[in-house]
Amino acid sequence: MSTPVAAGTLSASSPAASRVRARRWRRRLAALGESTPATVGIAIVLAWVVLAVLAPLIAPYPPNANDMAALAHTTPSKAHWLGTDHLGRDLLARVLWGARPVLVIAPLAVLGAAALGSLLGLSAGYFGRWIDLTITRACDIVLSFPVIILYMIILAHVGSSAWNIIGVLTLTKAPIIARIVRGMTLDLREREYVAAAKMRGESALYIMLVEILPNARGPLVVDMCLRTGYNVIIIGALGFLGIGLPPPDPDWGGMVKDTYGMMMVWPHMALVPCAAISSLVVGFNLLAVGLRELGLRD
Amino acid sequence: MTDGPLLDVQDLRVSYTTRAGEVPVVPGLSFQLNAGEALGLVGESGCGKSTVALAIVRYLGRSGRIVGGRIRFEGRELTTLDEAGLRAIRGRRIAMVYQDPMASLNPVMTVGHQLMEAPRTHEGVSGATARDRALAMLAEVKLADPEAVMERYPHQLSGGQQQRIVIAMALITGPALLIMDEPTTGLDVTVEAAVLDLVRELRSRHRSAILFISHNLGSVVRVCDRVAVMYRGELVEEGPVRRIFTNPRHPYTRGLLDCLPTLGSDKRQAPLVPIAGQVESALARAPGCGFAGRCAHVEIGRCTSHPIPIGEVYGEPDHHVACVRADELARWTRRSGATVTHDAGVVGEPMVAVHHLTKIYEPRRRWLRGPRAPVRAVSDVDLAAARGRTLAIVGESGCGKSTVAKVLSGLVVATAGGVTLDGVEVGALAVDARGAALKRKLQMVFQNPDSTLNPSHTVGYAIGRALRRLQGLSPADLAAGVEHLLEVVKLPPAMAARKPGHLSGGEKQRAAIARALAGDPEVIVADEPVSALDVSVQASIVNLLTEIQAARGATLVFISHDLAVVRYLADTVAVMYLGTVAELGSVERVFAPPYHPYTEALLSAVPVPDPDHAVARILLEGRVPRADEIPRGCPFATRCPRRIGPICDETPPPVQRFGADHRIACHIPGEELRRLQTALVEPRVVGR
Numbered sequence: 001m002s003t004p005v006a007a008g009t010l011s012a013s014s015p016a017a018s019r020v021r022a023r024r025w026r027r028r029l030a031a032l033g034e035s036t037p038a039t040v041g042i043a044i045v046l047a048w049v050v051l052a053v054l055a056p057l058i059a060p061y062p063p064n065a066n067d068m069a070a071l072a073h074t075t076p077s078k079a080h081w082l083g084t085d086h087l088g089r090d091l092l093a094r095v096l097w098g099a100r101p102v103l104v105i106a107p108l109a110v111l112g113a114a115a116l117g118s119l120l121g122l123s124a125g126y127f128g129r130w131i132d133l134t135i136t137r138a139c140d141i142v143l144s145f146p147v148i149i150l151y152m153i154i155l156a157h158v159g160s161s162a163w164n165i166i167g168v169l170t171l172t173k174a175p176i177i178a179r180i181v182r183g184m185t186l187d188l189r190e191r192e193y194v195a196a197a198k199m200r201g202e203s204a205l206y207i208m209l210v211e212i213l214p215n216a217r218g219p220l221v222v223d224m225c226l227r228t229g230y231n232v233i234i235i236g237a238l239g240f241l242g243i244g245l246p247p248p249d250p251d252w253g254g255m256v257k258d259t260y261g262m263m264m265v266w267p268h269m270a271l272v273p274c275a276a277i278s279s280l281v282v283g284f285n286l287l288a289v290g291l292r293e294l295g296l297r298d
Numbered sequence: 299m300t301d302g303p304l305l306d307v308q309d310l311r312v313s314y315t316t317r318a319g320e321v322p323v324v325p326g327l328s329f330q331l332n333a334g335e336a337l338g339l340v341g342e343s344g345c346g347k348s349t350v351a352l353a354i355v356r357y358l359g360r361s362g363r364i365v366g367g368r369i370r371f372e373g374r375e376l377t378t379l380d381e382a383g384l385r386a387i388r389g390r391r392i393a394m395v396y397q398d399p400m401a402s403l404n405p406v407m408t409v410g411h412q413l414m415e416a417p418r419t420h421e422g423v424s425g426a427t428a429r430d431r432a433l434a435m436l437a438e439v440k441l442a443d444p445e446a447v448m449e450r451y452p453h454q455l456s457g458g459q460q461q462r463i464v465i466a467m468a469l470i471t472g473p474a475l476l477i478m479d480e481p482t483t484g485l486d487v488t489v490e491a492a493v494l495d496l497v498r499e500l501r502s503r504h505r506s507a508i509l510f511i512s513h514n515l516g517s518v519v520r521v522c523d524r525v526a527v528m529y530r531g532e533l534v535e536e537g538p539v540r541r542i543f544t545n546p547r548h549p550y551t552r553g554l555l556d557c558l559p560t561l562g563s564d565k566r567q568a569p570l571v572p573i574a575g576q577v578e579s580a581l582a583r584a585p586g587c588g589f590a591g592r593c594a595h596v597e598i599g600r601c602t603s604h605p606i607p608i609g610e611v612y613g614e615p616d617h618h619v620a621c622v623r624a625d626e627l628a629r630w631t632r633r634s635g636a637t638v639t640h641d642a643g644v645v646g647e648p649m650v651a652v653h654h655l656t657k658i659y660e661p662r663r664r665w666l667r668g669p670r671a672p673v674r675a676v677s678d679v680d681l682a683a684a685r686g687r688t689l690a691i692v693g694e695s696g697c698g699k700s701t702v703a704k705v706l707s708g709l710v711v712a713t714a715g716g717v718t719l720d721g722v723e724v725g726a727l728a729v730d731a732r733g734a735a736l737k738r739k740l741q742m743v744f745q746n747p748d749s750t751l752n753p754s755h756t757v758g759y760a761i762g763r764a765l766r767r768l769q770g771l772s773p774a775d776l777a778a779g780v781e782h783l784l785e786v787v788k789l790p791p792a793m794a795a796r797k798p799g800h801l802s803g804g805e806k807q808r809a810a811i812a813r814a815l816a817g818d819p820e821v822i823v824a825d826e827p828v829s830a831l832d833v834s835v836q837a838s839i840v841n842l843l844t845e846i847q848a849a850r851g852a853t854l855v856f857i858s859h860d861l862a863v864v865r866y867l868a869d870t871v872a873v874m875y876l877g878t879v880a881e882l883g884s885v886e887r888v889f890a891p892p893y894h895p896y897t898e899a900l901l902s903a904v905p906v907p908d909p910d911h912a913v914a915r916i917l918l919e920g921r922v923p924r925a926d927e928i929p930r931g932c933p934f935a936t937r938c939p940r941r942i943g944p945i946c947d948e949t950p951p952p953v954q955r956f957g958a959d960h961r962i963a964c965h966i967p968g969e970e971l972r973r974l975q976t977a978l979v980e981p982r983v984v985g986r
Contacts, residue, residue, distance in 0.1 A: 020795045192744035193752040193760075195709055196813065198729050200767040201737050214754035 031294055038290020044283030052099035059093040063250045074266050083268050085259050091272045094250035098273065101245055102252060102280065105166055106231035110224050112170035117177025118220070122208040124178065125185025136182070139175030147172050148237065155243045162245060165238065169231055180223055184216040218295040222288050229284030236277045252277050302373075303330035304474055304507050305354070310367035312346070312353050312531075323349050324531035325583065326367070333474065336501060336508040338518035338525040338539070340554065342832050343803075344577040346531035347511045351477050354509075355388055372474060390420040393468035397480040399460035402467075403452040409463050410448030416471050435466040438503075439496060458489035462496065469504055477509045482517055486694040486859055488918050491903035494520045495917070513832045515554055516905035519543065527551045530577065530588040533608060537617030543908060547611050547624040549593045555630070557837035558907050559866040561889070570866065572838035576802055587621070595623055648682040649853040650689070650706065650821055654715035655679045655725065657701050674928065675701040676877045678715070683821075683870065688847065688854040690868035690885075692861060692900070696922050698877035699857045703825045706855060707742045708732055719821065738768050738817035743843075745826040747806040751798040757784075757809045758794030761816060768817030783812040787842060804835035811842065815850075822847070823855045828863065840867060861904050865889055870959075873897045876922065876933035883960030892971035894962045895940040932965065940974070942966060 032038045051058070060081070061067070067080070067088040076083040082091040124135040151168055158164050188194070189212060197207050238244040239253020247254060252273040259269035312324040323346045331337050339347050352358050354369055356376060369376040372391065379387070396402050404412055413432035417423050423431075429448075436444035439462040452460055461481060468476055478497070482490040498521050501508060512518050518525055519539055526536040527550060535548040546552050553573035575592040584590065586602035593601070600622050608620040621627075659673040676698040683689035691699040704710045705717055708729030717725035719740060724732060744750040751760055761783050762776040771779050781791045787808040798806055807827060814822060824843065828836040844867050847854045858864050864871055864885075871888040873881040873896060881894035888897065899916040918937045929935050935946040942965060951963045962968065 191752075192746055192750040195707075195744065196742065196750065196764075196810075198709065199707055199737065199742055200764050200817070201729070201732075201734065202767065210755075211752055215752065217754075 028294070032290060035290040035293050037286040038293070041283050041286030041288075041290055044279060045287060048099050048280050048283065049103060051096055052103050055093075055096040055100060059090075059096045061090040061093045063093045063097040064089060064248050065093075075268060082272050083266075085255065085269050086262055086266075089250075091255075091269065094255060095252070095272055095276050098250040098252045098255060099276065099280075101162060101249075102232055102235055105162055105169070105235055106228050109166045109169035109173065109231050110228045112166060113173035113177050113227065114220065114224050116170060117174035118181050118213060118216075120174060121178035121181025121183075122185050122212060125182040126189050126204065126208050126212065132182070135178065139178050142172060142175045145172075147234075148241070151234075151238060152241065152243060155238070160238075160243050160246060165235065165244070169234065173227055173231070176227070177220070177223065180219060181213075181216055184219065185212055188212045188215055222292045222295065225284055225288035225291060229281040229288070232277060232280050232284070236273075302370075304333040304335075304372060305331040305509075306368070306370040307350075307354070308368045308370075310350070310353060310369060311365045312349050312358065313363055313365050314361050315363065316361065322365070322531070322583065323362075324353070327528075327531060327533055328367075329526055329533060329536065331475070331507050331509060334501075334505045334507055335524065336510060336522040338522035339509060339511045339528060340513065340515055340518055340525060341528035342513055342554075342573075342577050342834050345528045347513075347528055348479055349531070350528075351394070351479050351509065351511055354477065355392055355394065356384055389416055389473075390471045391473050392475045392477065393471065393473040395461075395464050395468050395476065395478045395481045397483050399457065399464045400452060402464045403460060405452055407451075408448065409450050409452065409455070413448070413463070413467055413470060416467060420471050431470060432466075435470045436463075438469075438500065439463070439466045441466075456489075457485055458493065461485065461489075461493055465493075465496070465500070469500060469506065472504065473506055475509065476506045477511070479511045480513070481510075483512070483514075487861065487900060487905075488694060488903045490517065491905070492917055494905070497521050513834075514558075514905070515543075515833075516558055516907040519907055520905060527554065530583075532588055533618075533620065534589065535617075535619045535621075536608070537611070537614065537619075541611075541614055541617045545611075545614070545617075546630050547617070547619040547627065548589075548621045549595050549627070550589045552630050553592075554834065555907060557834045559837070559840070559860075559862040560906060560908075561862055561865050561901070561904055570837040570841055572841060573834045576804065576835075595627060597623065647685060648718075649685040649687075649720055650681075650683040650855060651718045652679055652681040652702065652706075652715070653718070655681075655702065655705060655712055655717060656714040657698075657705060657710065658713045674877055676705070679874075679877070679879050681872050681879065681882065683853050683855055685820075685853055686847075686851045687869040688844075688856055688867055689870045689872065690856045690858060690864040691872045691874055692858055692864050693874035694859060694900075694922060696876075697874040699874050700825055701877075702874075703742070703823050703855065703857050706821075706823050707740060734768075739819055740821040740823060741768075741814040741817055741819040743807075743811055743814050743822060743824040743827045745829060747803040747810070747830055748798075750810040751801075751806055751813075753798050756795055756797055757789075757801070760809065761794070761813050764813045764816035779816075783815055784809075786815060786846065787812040802835075803831050804839060807831065807835075807839050808842065811839075811846070815846065818850070819852060821853045821855065823857075825857045826859070827856075829858065829860065836863070843867070861900055873900070876928060878933055879963065880934065881960075881962045883956075887956070887960040891975040892956070892962065892968045893975055894934075894964055895938050895966075895971075896934050898975060899939065932963070940966060940971075 067084060067090065070080055070084045071088045074084045074086070080090050080092065082095065084090055085094070120135050120139070124132040150172065154168050155164060194207055194211055197211050235244060236253035236256070239251045240257045242257060244253050245251040255273040256270045259266070263270055307330070308328050310324055310327045311322065314321045314323055327350060329337070339350065341347050349362065352362070353364055354376065358364070364377050367377070371387070410429070410432055413435065414425065414428035417428045417431050418425070432448065433444045436447055441447050441459060441462055455463065482493050485493065494517055497508070501521070508521065510518060510521050522539055524537065525539055525542045527534050527542070527548065529550050535542065535546065535551045542551060543555070546555060550573070553571070556571040557573060559570055573592055574594070578591055584602060585604055587593070587606045590596045590601045596602070606620045606622055608618050611617040611619050612625055655676055656678055657676040659675055661672065679702065681689065681702070691702060693699050701710065705712050705725060708724065708727055711728050712725035715725060716723050719736065722736065724736060729737065751757065758780050761780045765771045765776060765779045769779070780794050784791055784793055789805060789808050789812070793801070793805065793809065801809065827843070828839050831839060840863060843854065846852070856864070856868060868885045871883065871885050872879050873888065873894060875896050880896045881888055889901070893901065899918050902916045916939055918939070923929065923936055929947055931945070931947045931949050932938070932951045935941055938946065945965055949965070951965045953961050953963050954968050955961045956968055964971065
């Protein structure tokens, strides 16, 4: 697929075009700033990204270091701002370190699902007939499984690792994206610019990727944002079920699993990672709301 | 009731708040409307006509605001009225009819329910009374079988029927003022004519005043007593219909009249004169005349230094114009060029020929429910377009004209029969199966300016991509190629970097024409390329197409429902009805008796922007039959006003030939048709 790129140089090469493009982007960002949910959402997500990147520098302790002395007082103190868990590990350090896998796995899985789902949805919507029927039914079958049980079966089989979790999330989220893209493709393929593309002999792949997909991006981006949030929850749930990332490296769900038995005595041990999960999910959701507002206005 | 006009708008000023700042869309507008009077408000899109209508009922939305002025209606001041007061007036004293009837009707409620709603909420009458009123109203808007219509949902009715329902809903409370915002735009000519006649008839019966908004002077003439021409939110000319049409004083009004194709003229005699440029933004307002930037008679200084007051036209106390040069301009005359000769008759070999073409759409089988009836979109059609000439295909929506275009372009494949393109048989070839040379040979211009260009790509990319695919241009030469094509369609080179969202409808259509020209095609198929555009823009696009065709010697297949445009640019005309060709011939012959009865009806329905032009209208009763109820005999038999007997229903009509280039499919002998029919179009002077 070198053709679309090559033809794109036409508009990219001229300085006037790039200036127009830069202005367009600045306007878009400014518009996003006008929406309160979007601003708050961006702030939360960005804050977590910065904290995760800087975790090695700002975390007060190594994430897996046990402070046996602190075990007497696990609750928040001057030495351990958020307290320690039942093994004397600093909760602040673990929450900061724990943001790293989530912020890699959740977006990567969404990107994977979007790529696979878009391709499936575009093919189903564009070609129709038996291709549509096959893809739609296959998606329905995947969607009808209770996902958590599906994850347990698959991960128990292939073993739990970051890449396997990304793979599993991609496979189970792609059908949802495929449905959205298929619906939009059914409408977009009837547009006159698609007929014009056919009349100059474009390939089906070009029409799907260059003529149709860009016009489906609005709802798609909003959905990807929402789905990143949902993935954060699922990664947490997998950790809680013990089929998430292997210990001892911190993982928010795993942190809750390790400590929820002590809920009655030391609730902070489970509440701290829970709060981390919710804040990140809320951040992604607000961002999605803001993007949707922006899309409605255009 | 107080004395004075029913509606008195004084110095109305409306602004919209946008990101770019406050935009004074209407900078100061005054007009009056007396009880029972019909005023046409005319101007191009973006002139603020709809804003005025919305301001009157205070429906401006969140960003719009009345900044000043007064609107008095039945002695009450509307600009300061509270919500409760407005509710009492809207729908009851002032009713509105919008352009898109489907948007005004609730899709999940029956028509009867929606009709009964207004009298029940506004007048508190009982259900039975409301029902009687609704039935009476449906009969008044001439819908057959009102009882049955009451039970229907909007989607079960045709566009014309829907617009009748909306009009019935508006009139059912007996409003003193009816505001109609482009009520016939988007309807077929025959339906438009019927709706306009209906409005005129209802007007005389109901004594409602009408504010009729349109961009087309032709439709205003049929309904209105007075016309007000608006430009950039200001009144530029106002007066009785007859005065405006016989002695327009403002250059803008003249421009609007000059860009209308009429049945009496064509491209060789009197080219259309589009208004230069486009409606300027309301943001940057100069102190002088708003039209100065586009006016051919502008005098820098006199016209541009101070606001132009509206004043009486000399000797015509009821005619007002806002132009300092109004009295200096020569009297306007209708375009005509009877002195120009016309080279009829020389017909080369056909570039595009259609033989016995039939296209049947097979609907998809439904699961477990058996097959549905196939749709016969085109049956046994014969057509030909000579090299370098224009073939126009006309007919109402659903007549199969677009299907013919799709078969020509290979977007669908013929079921039977054939299509030859420069001697090569392509009827069975889908576009994918056509070689590069064939693809280059035929390109298409589409109808909808909003969907013809991909909103995600710049204009430069769209044209450049076509150049690459069809001409094989290298990336290095693309920019120059794009610039050249933009020049051909008269767009500035800077357009290449813009996306369609920032283009006007006319600019989009020009860019689409440039894209179609990328392969240097020998045949251009244009499927209703101007029907979604304003008349002023339409004229410039039609001119552009004829110019390009003449310069390149290309063959043009022009599909349209507008007979005036067809008369203007076609050499050969095919009139289609229900998938068959009713009449085919050179433009002179098709537009002169004998006519096929369907052509006759279409011609009589064309709105003519001339108050003195009185034609006995032939109204077509009923609707176009559905695909599964096509008559066995003549397809037009169910609606034909000249039906002669059962033979029409039973036997397909014979094709009668009159000379080499004219044929009509009808049972009535040609001589008889000629005797019955009068010329609906002034004959064209053919010189030798």
